[in-house]
Amino acid sequence: MSEHNKKDMNEDKFFAEENKKRIVTGPDGVQFEVDPLQDYFCDKRPVAKDPKQKVIEKFLNWARAESLWVLGFGTGCGSIEIPPLLTPRFDAFRYGVQMRPTPRQSSVLIISGYLAVKTLKRAIRSYEQMQNPKYVLALGSCTINGGMYYDSYNTINRLDYYLPVDVYVAGCMPRPEALLAGFNKLKERIKAGRAEGANDYANKFDWYKANQKKIIKDWNMPDYNW
Amino acid sequence: MNDIIVKLLWTLLGLFIVLNWGLLMGATMRKIVARVAHRYGIPFYQPWLDLIKLYSNRSSISHGVMFYLGPVFRLGGGLGIFLFLPLIYGSEHFSNFSWAGDLVLILYFQFFGMLGMALGAGEGGHPNSVIGITRGLGQFTTVELPLTLAVVSIALQYNTLSISEIVAAQQGGFQNWTLVTNPLATAAAMFSLLGLFRHAPFNLVMAPNEVPIGPPTEYHSAFLGVLRTNGAILHVVEAALFMNLFFGGATHWIEFIIKTFLIYFWSVFVGVVSPRFRIEQSVTWFLKIPLLIGILAVIIFI
Amino acid sequence: MKEIIQDIKKRFNCTDEVEQSKTQAYITVQKELAVALITHLKDIKGFTHLVLLTAVDWIENNQFQLTYMLNNPTKKIDLGVRIFIDRETATMDSAHHLWEQMATYQRELKEMFGIDFPGSPRLNEQFILEGWDNIPPYRRDFDTLKYAQETFFPREGRETNDPAEFMKKKMYPDEEK
Numbered sequence: 043m044s045e046h047n048k049k050d051m052n053e054d055k056f057f058a059e060e061n062k063k064r065i066v067t068g069p070d071g072v073q074f075e076v077d078p079l080q081d082y083f084c085d086k087r088p089v090a091k092d093p094k095q096k097v098i099e100k101f102l103n104w105a106r107a108e109s110l111w112v113l114g115f116g117t118g119c120g121s122i123e124i125p126p127l128l129t130p131r132f133d134a135f136r137y138g139v140q141m142r143p144t145p146r147q148s149s150v151l152i153i154s155g156y157l158a159v160k161t162l163k164r165a166i167r168s169y170e171q172m173q174n175p176k177y178v179l180a181l182g183s184c185t186i187n188g189g190m191y192y193d194s195y196n197t198i199n200r201l202d203y204y205l206p207v208d209v210y211v212a213g214c215m216p217r218p219e220a221l222l223a224g225f226n227k228l229k230e231r232i233k234a235g236r237a238e239g240a241n242d243y244a245n246k247f248d249w250y251k252a253n254q255k256k257i258i259k260d261w262n263m264p265d266y267n268w
Numbered sequence: 269m270n271d272i273i274v275k276l277l278w279t280l281l282g283l284f285i286v287l288n289w290g291l292l293m294g295a296t297m298r299k300i301v302a303r304v305a306h307r308y309g310i311p312f313y314q315p316w317l318d319l320i321k322l323y324s325n326r327s328s329i330s331h332g333v334m335f336y337l338g339p340v341f342r343l344g345g346g347l348g349i350f351l352f353l354p355l356i357y358g359s360e361h362f363s364n365f366s367w368a369g370d371l372v373l374i375l376y377f378q379f380f381g382m383l384g385m386a387l388g389a390g391e392g393g394h395p396n397s398v399i400g401i402t403r404g405l406g407q408f409t410t411v412e413l414p415l416t417l418a419v420v421s422i423a424l425q426y427n428t429l430s431i432s433e434i435v436a437a438q439q440g441g442f443q444n445w446t447l448v449t450n451p452l453a454t455a456a457a458m459f460s461l462l463g464l465f466r467h468a469p470f471n472l473v474m475a476p477n478e479v480p481i482g483p484p485t486e487y488h489s490a491f492l493g494v495l496r497t498n499g500a501i502l503h504v505v506e507a508a509l510f511m512n513l514f515f516g517g518a519t520h521w522i523e524f525i526i527k528t529f530l531i532y533f534w535s536v537f538v539g540v541v542s543p544r545f546r547i548e549q550s551v552t553w554f555l556k557i558p559l560l561i562g563i564l565a566v567i568i569f570i
Numbered sequence: 571m572k573e574i575i576q577d578i579k580k581r582f583n584c585t586d587e588v589e590q591s592k593t594q595a596y597i598t599v600q601k602e603l604a605v606a607l608i609t610h611l612k613d614i615k616g617f618t619h620l621v622l623l624t625a626v627d628w629i630e631n632n633q634f635q636l637t638y639m640l641n642n643p644t645k646k647i648d649l650g651v652r653i654f655i656d657r658e659t660a661t662m663d664s665a666h667h668l669w670e671q672m673a674t675y676q677r678e679l680k681e682m683f684g685i686d687f688p689g690s691p692r693l694n695e696q697f698i699l700e701g702w703d704n705i706p707p708y709r710r711d712f713d714t715l716k717y718a719q720e721t722f723f724p725r726e727g728r729e730t731n732d733p734a735e736f737m738k739k740k741m742y743p744d745e746e747k
Contacts, residue, residue, distance in 0.1 A: 091327060102321075102324045105317045105320040129307075133308055133309075136310070144485055163700070173327050173329075187727075187728055193714055195718060199718065200722070258701060259701030259702075268329055
């Protein structure tokens with residue numbers, strides 16, 4: 043399923059020396075082949091998981107909406123509006139919003155502000171490690187149409203061609219009140235059952251990957267980071 | 269045969285009460301900490317919602333058999349402590365399965381859970397988990413030291429290793445509590461309680477601001493749900509253990525709730541105004557005064 | 571300030587001195603004498619603090635201008651040393667033996683302008699851009715708007731609130747028709 047043709051990986055000029063497939067001699071003389079980019083767990087495509095029955099899913103969506111765990115990854119200049127949310131004045135804990143340090147345990151990824159190509163690679167890696175169901179909240183006008191940096195050679199213009207986005211919050215940067223309104227809108231969307239970003243990503247996986255690989259030219263990670 | 273099934277059902281009812289009380293107590297403590305910080309804090313029903321959300325995650329990644337079994341061991345440790353601890357003294361429904369030597373068994377179960385989870389988290393493949401485990405186990409070893417000495421001291425004092433008999437010896441008013449008759453052992457155990465409840469200043473291992481957040485770094489979805497369920501049970505049963513050993517036990521549920529709340533509150537009371545110790549600082553701290561008090565407590569009763 | 575500049579002019583044959591203010595001045599020097607001048611300023615004249623190293627693209631004259639800003643902490647004056655190098659084959663001597671942070675500045679210039687500093691440590695590693703296969707983007711013949719429109723997917727319906735356009739429309743509404 044890898045779109046990288048393994049034959050011409052050796053001619054790709056961004057392919058680092060230590061990532062190539064090679065034969066290594068072990069300490070007791072045994073020779074074995076080593077392929078650093080093959081991950082023994084990340085070798086499958088993502089699969090769309092169907093939601094459960096209507097009434098049960100409504101209850102579960104209510105619980106998911108009231109307990110949003112946000113990944114503490116500040117991708118751009120908008121992440122300076124997130125610490126004020128945790129201070130006593132705005133207090134996001136009342137709304138069930140808590141910050142978690144690892145993508146495995148969080149369900150919301152906040153893309154705050156412009157997204158450089160370098161950061162997009164890491165954000166994709168974090169997004170793919172989150173568990174189904176997961177949501178993306180896009181802050182700022184740079185994620186909508188490029189914002190202030192629409193003519194930059196290094197920042198993307200439309201976020202929803204690379205990651206499935208649930209709610210956009212406009213502004214440059216949106217104030218904490220606007221961010222809380224964005225969280226409320228996300229909660230409404232989850233409770234209505236329309237926030238199925240993870241399934242969307244799994245269904246349109248090839249299209250997302252083609253867009254991502256068009257701009258990330260040194261792709262030295264698995265196609266899907268479980 | 270029938271009695272054992274009935275007793276099992278009563279034990280399960282006790283477990284249900286303890287689990288809900290643990291979640292509620294956790295939420296109350298977080299609300300108190302939030303109020304000290306001049307903000308509103310989480311709503312009271314938040315831990316239940318967190319658990320529902322974790323258990324209803326649609327996908328999860330397993331790294332192997334030991335990773336899967338890690339939370340099971342941890343929950344096994346917590347349930348093991350619960351099963352052998354008499355909750356309400358004098359009631360044959362809620363005395364669980366306590367018998368003659370259960371004090372030593374409970375101390376064993378405390379460490380067993382942590383070791384099992386350490387093995388599981390090590391298989392997670394995350395380097396931060398391993399850092400967290402080494403820190404956590406190192407800290408836990410020295411935390412247990414004053415507690416063990418205090419337990420030896422009261423075992424010598426009451427000439428028994430059964431918790432029910434220790435509780436029985438403390439009935440009849442304030443003056444019979446171990447707090448009054450053996451204050452050194454109580455002091456050593458209260459120091460060790462600060463480390464057991466994993467609040468500041470000893471919460472380096474599980475604090476989310478530290479990037480290696482300890483063993484649960486790689487755990488997610490239902491695994492994390494099991495760990496959090498165990499966390500809630502463990503808070504209540506450890507407070508109940510202290511209540512039975514040092515503060516006279518409980519004869520009905522209201523007393524149980526008040527006493528466990530106040531014992532847990534002691535650790536939050538100290539923690540809410542303290543910063544964190546690093547691991548080497550906390551290890552040396554426990555090996556100074558609490559160890560000394562514990563040794564004195566044992567020497568008095570030899 | 572004036573004495574320092576007069577002294578340097580005699581020794582290193584500099585031209586085009588500009589006194590921007592009482593504490594800031596610029597001089598131009600030849601490329602071959604540049605590192606010698608900077609070493610002299612650092613060791614003897616007391617300009618021990620390197621503020622920055624930056625480049626300007628003079629595409630009309632087919633030249634790059636490198637500017638080394640030096641600062642004298644005791645006298646509190648800034649001196650900018652300008653060097654003009656050829657745009658086609660852009661190389662310059664590396665000065666990382668004077669200050670170690672020069673290696674980072676030189677790495678950035680190599681990636682963004684294409685100016686080579688042979689001998690500088692870690693010069694060819696990817697720094698700000700990852701996976702870049704076009705011409706160095708700070709050069710003026712690189713059309714960044716065209717590149718952004720081709721590579722990233724722009725969203726239609728973008729309006730501009732340029733103040734010049736707005737005032738033109740307001741003051742001369744008839745010229746539109």
